[in-house]
Amino acid sequence: MRKNRLAILGFAALCCFILVAIIAPLIAPYNPDEIVESQTLPPSWSHLFGTDDLGRDIFSRSLYGARISLTVGLVAVTIAVLIGTLFGAISGYYGGLIDSIIMRFVDVMLAFPSIFLILAIQVMLTPNIYNVMIVIGLTSWMGVARLVRGEFLRIRELQYVEAAKAIGCSNFRIIFRHILPNAQAPIIVAATLGMAGAILTESALSFLGLGVQPPMASWGNMLMDSQAYMRDAPWMAIIPGILILITVLSLYFVGEGLREKLNVRG
Amino acid sequence: MLEVKDLSTYYYLEEKIVKAVDNINFSLDKGETLGIVGESGSGKSTVALSLLRLIYPPGRIVSGEIVFNHKDLMKLTESEMIKIRGAKISMIFQDPFTSLNPVYTIGDQIAEAIELHQGLSRKEAWKKTVEMLDTVQIKDPALRIKDYPHQLSGGMRQRVMIAMALACQPELLIADEPTTALDVTIQSEILKLLKELQQKFNLSIIYITHNFGIIKEICDRVIVMYQGKVVEEGKISQVLENPEDPYTKRLIDSLLALRGK
Numbered sequence: 001m002r003k004n005r006l007a008i009l010g011f012a013a014l015c016c017f018i019l020v021a022i023i024a025p026l027i028a029p030y031n032p033d034e035i036v037e038s039q040t041l042p043p044s045w046s047h048l049f050g051t052d053d054l055g056r057d058i059f060s061r062s063l064y065g066a067r068i069s070l071t072v073g074l075v076a077v078t079i080a081v082l083i084g085t086l087f088g089a090i091s092g093y094y095g096g097l098i099d100s101i102i103m104r105f106v107d108v109m110l111a112f113p114s115i116f117l118i119l120a121i122q123v124m125l126t127p128n129i130y131n132v133m134i135v136i137g138l139t140s141w142m143g144v145a146r147l148v149r150g151e152f153l154r155i156r157e158l159q160y161v162e163a164a165k166a167i168g169c170s171n172f173r174i175i176f177r178h179i180l181p182n183a184q185a186p187i188i189v190a191a192t193l194g195m196a197g198a199i200l201t202e203s204a205l206s207f208l209g210l211g212v213q214p215p216m217a218s219w220g221n222m223l224m225d226s227q228a229y230m231r232d233a234p235w236m237a238i239i240p241g242i243l244i245l246i247t248v249l250s251l252y253f254v255g256e257g258l259r260e261k262l263n264v265r266g
Numbered sequence: 267m268l269e270v271k272d273l274s275t276y277y278y279l280e281e282k283i284v285k286a287v288d289n290i291n292f293s294l295d296k297g298e299t300l301g302i303v304g305e306s307g308s309g310k311s312t313v314a315l316s317l318l319r320l321i322y323p324p325g326r327i328v329s330g331e332i333v334f335n336h337k338d339l340m341k342l343t344e345s346e347m348i349k350i351r352g353a354k355i356s357m358i359f360q361d362p363f364t365s366l367n368p369v370y371t372i373g374d375q376i377a378e379a380i381e382l383h384q385g386l387s388r389k390e391a392w393k394k395t396v397e398m399l400d401t402v403q404i405k406d407p408a409l410r411i412k413d414y415p416h417q418l419s420g421g422m423r424q425r426v427m428i429a430m431a432l433a434c435q436p437e438l439l440i441a442d443e444p445t446t447a448l449d450v451t452i453q454s455e456i457l458k459l460l461k462e463l464q465q466k467f468n469l470s471i472i473y474i475t476h477n478f479g480i481i482k483e484i485c486d487r488v489i490v491m492y493q494g495k496v497v498e499e500g501k502i503s504q505v506l507e508n509p510e511d512p513y514t515k516r517l518i519d520s521l522l523a524l525r526g527k
Contacts, residue, residue, distance in 0.1 A: 095323070096323055158364055159359050159360075159361055159364040159365040160364060160365050160366055160367040160368075162320065162359065162365075163357075163359060163365045163366070163427070163430070164367070165318075165320055165351065166318060166320065166351055166352060166356065166357040166359075166431075167351060167352030167356065167378070167379040167382065167430060167431070168348045168349065168350070168351035168352035168353060168379070168382050168383060169348075169378075169382065170345075170348055178367055181369045181370075182367070182368065182369055
């Protein structure tokens with residue numbers, strides 16, 4: 001019950017953030033990339049969250065940053081879920097040698113310290129928002145793959161799958177039409193939790209200067225901008241930090257709530 | 267119509283090879299009902315799945331011919347086999363509670379079988395689905411078609427399975443213990459229905475069970491399986507009254523002993 005209340009709270013917070021991100025151009029008081037005031041002003045009525053090291057309005061930047069961070073999280077997790085589901089489904093459905101090969105590949109990917117892999121790739125590519133999404137997606141699908149494989153191993157033994165084969169369904173049809181819809185609950189839970197991870201990774205990358213590039217605002221590179229001003233302008237760090245915290249925590253609460261509601265184990 | 271020659275299906279487990287079906291032969295005429303009896307693990311379900319070539323690793327059909335309408339099914343490719351399953355040979359299963367997909371309505375599932383094989387439009391397939399539900403004597407078929415499996419009783423679900431299996435007018439129906447999981451009263455209703463449908467569609471049936479009582483009621487001929495082999499074959503009256511094989515004798519005796527109580 002308590003978990004449920006937290007999940008609703010988290011869901012409400014997420015809805016707020018998403019709404020705010022969508023209508024950012026309407027409610028942002030200033031242009032997020034424009035220098036509008038003197039530098040590092042503390043929060044006040046005219047600048048709710050203060051101004052940053054260049055004199056840009058942090059409130060406006062936070063609104064636009066929400067767009068970037070949430071989009072990156074969503075797209076990256078979508079890529080991860082698509083890849084993970086495909087590999088997991090093939091692995092679990094066919095079993096045998098195919099399964100062994102895919103699962104060993106997953107093990108190798110998991111054994112890689114992915115943040116360094118992402119950094120290496122980002123250094124080689126031009127770091128922009130699209131590459132960030134793709135790279136995060138390509139390095140975070142393994143959990144989904146394992147999960148989906150497990151579900152497929154369980155469901156493929158059920159009699160309705162055999163019945164589907166007996167009426168002449170092809171393997172493709174059985175995988176996508178008969179098994180996948182029955183495996184969606186754990187995928188939804190994994191996607192919710194995975195999005196939190198993706199947003200954190202995006203922040204870390206942007207913080208290191210290898211993610212979303214300035215002047216485009218993301219919560220991660222707002223944090224990076226704050227590094228040198230921790231003492232003089234702590235709000236520059238605290239505000240994007242709190243926004244990341246609330247988003248990630250909300251996603252976890254929603255994920256846990258869904259896990260309970262949808263009866264997903266593990 | 268169907269002739270099975272020297273069919274063997276083995277399961278290659280790590281520690282041993284299980285000869286689930288070992289060199290069996292039998293045949294079936296159009297409109298005939300053949301019973302396959304045997305205890306659990308005697309290989310009767312493996313025979314059923316082998317006929318549709320639905321045996322997967324670690325199992326394998328090792329040898330044999332399955333001649334259906336003068337064609338050896340063992341020589342077909344998988345994509346040719348898919349056109350046979352559900353269209354020419356159908357199967358119904360033991361447990362009606364798990365043999366329907368919980369996320370689709372029963373209408374969706376019956377219509378799927380029709381769409382797969384007959385290339386009908388969605389609308390035509392739905393019309394045919396309503397007819398099929400009516401054929402298996404489900405009341406208010408136009409309403410029931412939108413029900414999900416969990417809304418139906420076991421007997422109803424087995425009727426839906428039968429509708430799904432017969433939707434494309436197959437020539438052969440393999441029934442793998444279709445009434446074992448049902449109450450006795452529902453059981454006899456389903457058997458009655460199967461007999462009527464057999465008349466109507468001129469269907470050949472292979473009926474798999476461990477229950478001689480059902481065999482007696484529905485089958486023309488019977489084969490008795492024991493440890494993967496056919497130990498006895500013949501007309502049902504002949505086998506019941508004059509079993510030659512000691513295992514068949516024991517099976518019939520045990521049935522009588524149960525009845526005696």
